[in-house]
Amino acid sequence: MHLSDNPATPAAATVSEWIRRAPKAVLHDHLDGGLRPATIVELAREHGYTALPTEDPAELAVWFRDAADSGSLERYLETFAHTCAVMQTREALQRIAAECAEDLAADGVVYAEIRYAPEQHLEGGLTLDEVVEAVNDGFREGERRAGGRITVRTLLTGMRHTDRSLEIAQLTVAHRENGVAGFDIAGGEIGNPPARHLPAFQHLKRENCHFTIHAGEAVGAESIHEAVQVCGTERIGHGVRITDDIAEDGTLGRLASYVRDNRIALEVCPTSNLQTGAAKDYASHPIDELRRLGFRITLNTDNRLVSGTTMSEEFQHMVDAFGYGPEVFEEFTVAALDAAFLPLPERQRLIDEVVRPGYAAL
Numbered sequence: 300m301h302l303s304d305n306p307a308t309p310a311a312a313t314v315s316e317w318i319r320r321a322p323k324a325v326l327h328d329h330l331d332g333g334l335r336p337a338t339i340v341e342l343a344r345e346h347g348y349t350a351l352p353t354e355d356p357a358e359l360a361v362w363f364r365d366a367a368d369s370g371s372l373e374r375y376l377e378t379f380a381h382t383c384a385v386m387q388t389r390e391a392l393q394r395i396a397a398e399c400a401e402d403l404a405a406d407g408v409v410y411a412e413i414r415y416a417p418e419q420h421l422e423g424g425l426t427l428d429e430v431v432e433a434v435n436d437g438f439r440e441g442e443r444r445a446g447g448r449i450t451v452r453t454l455l456t457g458m459r460h461t462d463r464s465l466e467i468a469q470l471t472v473a474h475r476e477n478g479v480a481g482f483d484i485a486g487g488e489i490g491n492p493p494a495r496h497l498p499a500f501q502h503l504k505r506e507n508c509h510f511t512i513h514a515g516e517a518v519g520a521e522s523i524h525e526a527v528q529v530c531g532t533e534r535i536g537h538g539v540r541i542t543d544d545i546a547e548d549g550t551l552g553r554l555a556s557y558v559r560d561n562r563i564a565l566e567v568c569p570t571s572n573l574q575t576g577a578a579k580d581y582a583s584h585p586i587d588e589l590r591r592l593g594f595r596i597t598l599n600t601d602n603r604l605v606s607g608t609t610m611s612e613e614f615q616h617m618v619d620a621f622g623y624g625p626e627v628f629e630e631f632t633v634a635a636l637d638a639a640f641l642p643l644p645e646r647q648r649l650i651d652e653v654v655r656p657g658y659a660a661l
């Protein structure tokens with residue numbers, strides 16, 4: 300099945316060798332959007348889940364990317380029913396988190412913040428705390444298997460269309476000493492503005508806890524305004540529609556100025572944007588304009604399986620579209636660590652001991 304009326308997403312990029320070796324940091328990557336296709340097939344068999352569109356892992360990978368390539372965020376999100384269906388036991392969550400860390404490390408990622416919505420993993424009888432513990436255990440195992448080459452933290456996501464965000468914010472605070480770095484809201488943006496979840500954000504503020512908000516993906520600048528000025532977000536998931544507040548000649552409106560001048564990081568995910576219709580093609584993606592205007596830009600995958608991408612491929616697409624060299628990726632990687640929800644000394648150590656020397660050696 301090919302739902303796409305959106306020819307925007309070209310085939311996977313052929314990645315240059317230096318890109319694979321370059322140290323990378325990813326702030327925006329969903330656990331339930333990045334499973335190995337073979338793992339989905341195995342877990343579906345084990346758990347008797349029979350609704351997969353195919354049991355061939357290679358075909359399944361293609362199916363996700365095609366089904367998600369619809370030009371609509373809502374249809375993009377429908378594909379997650381198949382991944383969440385196999386993420387309902389402690390063993391499955393642990394395995395998926397461990398494999399996620401291994402896959403990222405193999406792609407040169409040295410720091411990752413991986414997000415997921417605990418409320419979507421309760422169908423097998425786990426409690427919210429048990430979900431978080433299973434995922435954390437999996438990530439610690441994955442870090443070990445990767446020989447310490449990667450540090451992983453999680454963000455707990457509240458779904459915008461449900462009413463559990465305050466509970467998930469409390470869960471975030473409860474687990475923050477244990478690998479949970481912050482909170483996020485995700486899901487369909489239309490009809491679910493961020494201020495619906497204000498009690499969650501106010502709780503996190505009172506507790507001095509980090510959060511980011513998906514905004515400016517399917518809805519324009521008003522969603523970003525609400526996320527920043529009403530909810531007080533530290534970073535913006537996507538945020539590319541900040542361009543609504545930038546004139547053709549590059550003059551910034553008050554909101555765009557505020558976001559740029561306060562160095563609020565944008566978690567930009569180009570391939571995902573092409574699939575959901577937030578951008579037309581790589582060459583006209585606003586990432587380059589925003590970077591030239593001085594915004595704090597980070598480059599991200601969003602959903603490695605669903606968007607059929609990796610950090611290396613996102614880098615390669617930017618090389619092909621804008622001619623970026625290693626210095627730009629070093630800038631994006633340092634920006635990501637500057638904006639990471641990690642204590643300053645740990646961020647500084649990763650920049651000074653891993654990222655800078657890694658780029659110097661390319």
Ligand SMILES: O=c1[nH]cnc2c1ncn2[C@H]1C[C@H](O)[C@@H](CO)O1
Binds near residue numbers: 372485487601
């Ligand atoms: O890019 C996105 N925008 C809004 N919601 C998203 C995006 N990618 C994934 N999600 C949703 C689907 C997942 O089930 C959920 C938690 O990871 O977050």
Ligand SMILES: [Zn+2]
Binds near residue numbers: 329
């Ligand atoms: Zn996302």
